[in-house]
Structure formats: C-alpha cells, structure tokens
Amino acid sequence: MKTLAPVAAVDVLEDATWLDPVVAIEQKLSHALIQPQWLRDILHGVPQGHPLHPVLVQLPLGAWFSAAFLDLVPGSEDASRRLVGAGVVASVPAVAAGYADYGDLHEQQMRVGLVHAGANFTAIGLYSVSWLARRSGRHGLGKVLSFAGLSIAGLGGYLGGHLSFRQASGVNHAEDVPHRVEPGWHSLGPVDELPTGTLARRTVGEVPVVVLRQESSDAVFVLADACSHLAGPLHEGELTSGTPGEGPCITCPWHGSTFSLRDGAVLNGPATAPQPSFDTRVVDGRLEVSLPGAG
Ligand code: FES
Structure with a gap:
C-alpha cells in the first residue's frame, strides 16, 4: 500500500532546513523561558515516568470537541461559550509542557x-477570538471561528x-533492550582490564552498555548505553559523583538527562523512562552481568 499524501508531505517537512533559523531561536527560548530544571522535569513528565504533554492536550481538545457538539444543539450557546473558554485556559499548561519537550x-x-x-497556537487564537465573539452575542461568528x-x-x-509515532519523540528508546539481551549471566571479560x-x-x-568501575570501592555499574530519551551514547556523557543517596550519576551528552548508575533511575529529564540496569558479579576475575527481566 502506498504512503498517503499527508504523510509524504510531513516527510518533506522533516527535511525543510529553511525552517532552521526559527527552530534554533525557539529551542533557545524553550531553555531560557522554562526554568528551573525542576519545572522542566515536571513538564517533561519525569515524576510520573511518562511525557506530560500528551495527557494535558486532552483537556482543551475535550472541551473544544464538546463545544463543537453543543454548537449543533439549539439553545446551548451559554454552555458552548463556557467550554470554549475552558479549552483556552486548559491549553496553557499543555503549551508549556510541549514547549519544554520541544x-x-x-x-527533524x-x-x-x-x-x-504553529498550528496549535493558531487554533488557540481562533478559539480566543471565538470566545470574545460569543461573549458579545455574536454566536454565529463564534461558531465559525x-x-x-x-x-x-x-x-x-x-x-x-x-x-510521536513516526519520529519516536517522547517514547522510551531503551525499551527494546530487555528483548535483545538473553537471560542469564554474560561475561564482559577480566575485571582488571576495565x-x-x-x-x-x-x-x-x-547491545551496547556503559560500564563504570569505581576507583574507591571496586564496585562496577552497568547500564544500557543508548539513552532512553533519544538514544544518545551515554558512554560519551559526563560522570558525576551525585549525592550520597544517589551514588555516581551519568549525564547524557545530547540533552542532559541524568541517570543514577546504581539503578538507572532518571534524576533529571528530558528522559522520563529509566535506563536498563544490569546486575553485576565477579567470577574468577571476570565481570559478569545479567539484566533483570531479560528475554
Ligand atoms: S538522548 Fe536526549 S538526553 Fe539522552
């Protein structure tokens, strides 16, 4: 079956480099306006382990769909106007979360x-003007808008x-790791060579993994190397000592997600999914690793 024209058009949009000057400005604004990091993490969805933006967009869209239905029912002007206004208000946190992710x-x-x-801002603008028109009694214009x-x-x-589904933004890029690693213990070679x-x-x-053999304790930590955010190479990231409770941490070189090397937990987004974390042991001087849930 051939790809439908709209998908082909968006494929062209992915490579529209003439957009890049605006893209670069918006990226800088996202980081400048949405601060501090704890706020970015909440908007990314780090606490709940899923991106927040797809959840928040349900609120304005639900209100606006309901308003559209009521616009077809005579005598529902007041309820419809309230729903249009509620959708505009509910779009604010959805925009903030999307802007943080952006x-x-x-x-691409x-x-x-x-x-x-741009499409969503235009829609919000049209609904805002629609609400104003409805409030001044011009319900016909409000419905059209x-x-x-x-x-x-x-x-x-x-x-x-x-x-989300074609370009895999917001999905867990380490989800495949447990399916690609055989259950049981695997040798990573002599521990002294690390x-x-x-x-x-x-x-x-x-499956690539990133390994840290600690100087102080000889403990060895092993995580999947492809970052759960967008598959950045964690072995090229920055190693930090973290707090006593967190232990050593690794920061992704691409967008700065930080993971605990002890258990792969997300300490800072934009990643929302933890990094697969391997159990380790040393047998006859060789490091062995095993991934819980593999296979
Ligand atoms: S790939 Fe984006 S933070 Fe790692």
Missing part, C-alpha cells in the same frame, strides 16, 4: 514540532501523532 528534540523533530506548535480552530487543531494533532573511575563502552551480545 527544546530537547533532534533537528523540531522542524515538525515548529509547525505543530470555533470550527476553524478545531480544523487547525486537527492538523496540529496530526503533526503531533507524526512526532579502566577505573571512567566510563567505558562494552557490548552484551549486540
């Missing part, structure tokens, strides 16, 4: 994200779906 995408995702955001807003929000939603106090890349079967 600043930590790769270039940001080009699509820019148009996605609302249906125009719903159509453009539909385009924004289509691009959001492309971002450098101490620095990150090293090894492979378990075909």
Whole structure:
C-alpha cells in the first residue's frame, strides 16, 4: 500500500532546513523561558515516568470537541461559550509542557514540532477570538471561528501523532533492550582490564552498555548505553559523583538527562523512562552481568 499524501508531505517537512533559523531561536527560548530544571522535569513528565504533554492536550481538545457538539444543539450557546473558554485556559499548561519537550528534540523533530506548535497556537487564537465573539452575542461568528480552530487543531494533532509515532519523540528508546539481551549471566571479560573511575563502552551480545568501575570501592555499574530519551551514547556523557543517596550519576551528552548508575533511575529529564540496569558479579576475575527481566 502506498504512503498517503499527508504523510509524504510531513516527510518533506522533516527535511525543510529553511525552517532552521526559527527552530534554533525557539529551542533557545524553550531553555531560557522554562526554568528551573525542576519545572522542566515536571513538564517533561519525569515524576510520573511518562511525557506530560500528551495527557494535558486532552483537556482543551475535550472541551473544544464538546463545544463543537453543543454548537449543533439549539439553545446551548451559554454552555458552548463556557467550554470554549475552558479549552483556552486548559491549553496553557499543555503549551508549556510541549514547549519544554520541544527544546530537547533532534533537528527533524523540531522542524515538525515548529509547525505543530504553529498550528496549535493558531487554533488557540481562533478559539480566543471565538470566545470574545460569543461573549458579545455574536454566536454565529463564534461558531465559525470555533470550527476553524478545531480544523487547525486537527492538523496540529496530526503533526503531533507524526512526532510521536513516526519520529519516536517522547517514547522510551531503551525499551527494546530487555528483548535483545538473553537471560542469564554474560561475561564482559577480566575485571582488571576495565579502566577505573571512567566510563567505558562494552557490548552484551549486540547491545551496547556503559560500564563504570569505581576507583574507591571496586564496585562496577552497568547500564544500557543508548539513552532512553533519544538514544544518545551515554558512554560519551559526563560522570558525576551525585549525592550520597544517589551514588555516581551519568549525564547524557545530547540533552542532559541524568541517570543514577546504581539503578538507572532518571534524576533529571528530558528522559522520563529509566535506563536498563544490569546486575553485576565477579567470577574468577571476570565481570559478569545479567539484566533483570531479560528475554
Ligand atoms: S538522548 Fe536526549 S538526553 Fe539522552
């Protein structure tokens, strides 16, 4: 079956490099405006372990769909106006979460994200004017503006779906690791050949892992190397000591997600999913690793 024209058009949009000057400005603004880091983490969805933006967009869209239905029912003008206004208000946190995510995408995702955001801002503008028109008694104009807003929000939603399901933004890029690692223990070679106090890349079967052999305690920590955010190479990241409770941490070189090397927990986003963490043991001088839940 051939790819439908809209998907092909968005594929072209992914490579629209002429958008890049605006993309770069918006990326800087995302990081400048949405601060501090704890706020970015909440908006990314780090505490709940899932991106927050897809959840928050349900609120304005639900209100606006309901308003569209009521616009077809005579005598529902007041309820419809309230729903239109509620949708505009509910769009504020959805925009904030999306804007936080936008600043930590790769270039092709940001080009699509820019148009996605532009469509949604246009829809919010149309609904805002619709609410004003309805409040001044011009219900016919308000309905026309609302249906125009719903159509453009539909385009924004289509691009959001492309971002999520075609370009894999917001998904867990380490989800495949337990399915690619055989159950049981795997040798990573003589433990003495591992450098101490620095990150090293090894492979378990075909799965890359990042290894830290601590100088102080000889403890060895092993995580999947491809960052759960967008598959950045963690072995090229920055090693930090972390707090006593966290132990050593690793910060991704691409967008700065920070994971505990002890258990792969996300300490800072944009990643929302933990990094697969291997159990380790030393047998006859050789380091062995095993991934809980593998297979
Ligand atoms: S790839 Fe984005 S933070 Fe690691």
